[in-house]
Amino acid sequence: MDDSLYDLRTDFSLRHLQKTKDQKKLLELACGTGIQSVRFAQAGFDVTGLDLSQEMLDVAEKRAASAKVKVDFLQGNMLDLSRAGKYDFVTCYSDSICYMQDEVEAGDVFKEVYNALNDGGVFIFDVHSTYQIDEVFPGYSYHENADDFAMIWDSYEDEAPHSVVHELTFFIQDEDGRFTRFDEVHEERTYDVLTYDILLEQAGFSSFKLYADSEDKEPTETSKRWFFVCEK
Template sequence: MNKNYETFARVYDAIMDDTLYDKWTDFSLRHLRKTKERKKLLELACGTGIQSVRFSQAGFEVTGLDLSQEMLDVAQKRAASAKQKIDFMQGNMLDLSQAGTYDFVTCYSDSICYMQDEAEVGDVFKQVYDCLEEDGVFIFDVHSTYQIDEAFPGYSYHENADDFAMVWDSYEDEAPHSVVHELTFFIEEEDGRFSRYDEIHEERTYEVLTYDILLEQAGFKSFKLYADFEDKEPTDTSARWFFVCQK
């Protein structure tokens, strides 16, 4: 699998809409007040490092953290070829005790939705709070309840490229506001044959009030709520909620 991981990461990057990274970057730059003294940023769930590189190019001192060492290997190469000095560390956002302290923490691409339950979400918030400097800012995005309950169930997406194919189907899960994504990849090997990989992604979101309570319990003094990369309040059909939280 490891020999293939770069192909696999490339497939992930290929199916990700590149313009989303521009939007995350723009949103971040509007809400993170960077100064000479305040520019240390921790990106949680940084994956293959596309967003970390954008932050570094924007002048932040970036550390990227991810569970997957293979993803981080790809991220290291990406940072090197972009001539950006970024620290990458393998770790779990449920334990940031060794991560150091930062002025800013981000967690994008609905990575919080991969936590198993609200206890874990609360744990992440507490970990982030503890590694933020005073007056630090934490930004994260999650799927809205509308997106999980109405948009995803029955969603199906197929992609065919020369060297890979992908099938993605989403189904409603048992817990409230939860969904299962079943992904099947067919990736071309060096000998021209295709290998099949199956992945299951389980995501779960909560009412805004739940996030509000968990943030408060973690110690955050306030947060602002936005939707879909714009500085405006969510509507009933917003797909993605953004929380900008102040320590």
């Protein structure tokens, strides 16, 4: 991930999360290797990062220790936050909601987040726009070459409406100079704004605001990413 993306998301978050002395507990869902969690901790939040992958959390713990900030990391599924505790703020970035299998699962995540939030709490998440999924990704191809690393990324339209498949191949050089190949398949799906509106309302959120591309502006027909700021 480009570091500038984390800068943009941090700035966006700080504009919409009004931290106070009594309200600063933040849960970051799908925290991965902890880059965003560390940014939040450095900004003064009391951060807990949750991710499905223990391997990523192991990296995240080392990253937080290196940055000399305190972050609690939990291995878990955002479809079940019953043991995660209560928070003033919850974030879920990097289109992680788009990895849910269907709108039922997406709605279940929203319900779990709602239950994990204190009254007046704020939930921020981003998703791919329908334009990004339907027009930009199909046929997309990206290749990167370095001395010790290579990546091939190809995207294809999937069967479900507003869905896409990303096929990624990595070649990583080990200490002996040999390259090992790793393959990953990522399936993502998004929905129109009305669907997200209904799912958030069903989860109990009293209101939400919609922005585009990490900026405080309304989406256009060609906005690639939608940001939702929801209040309990």
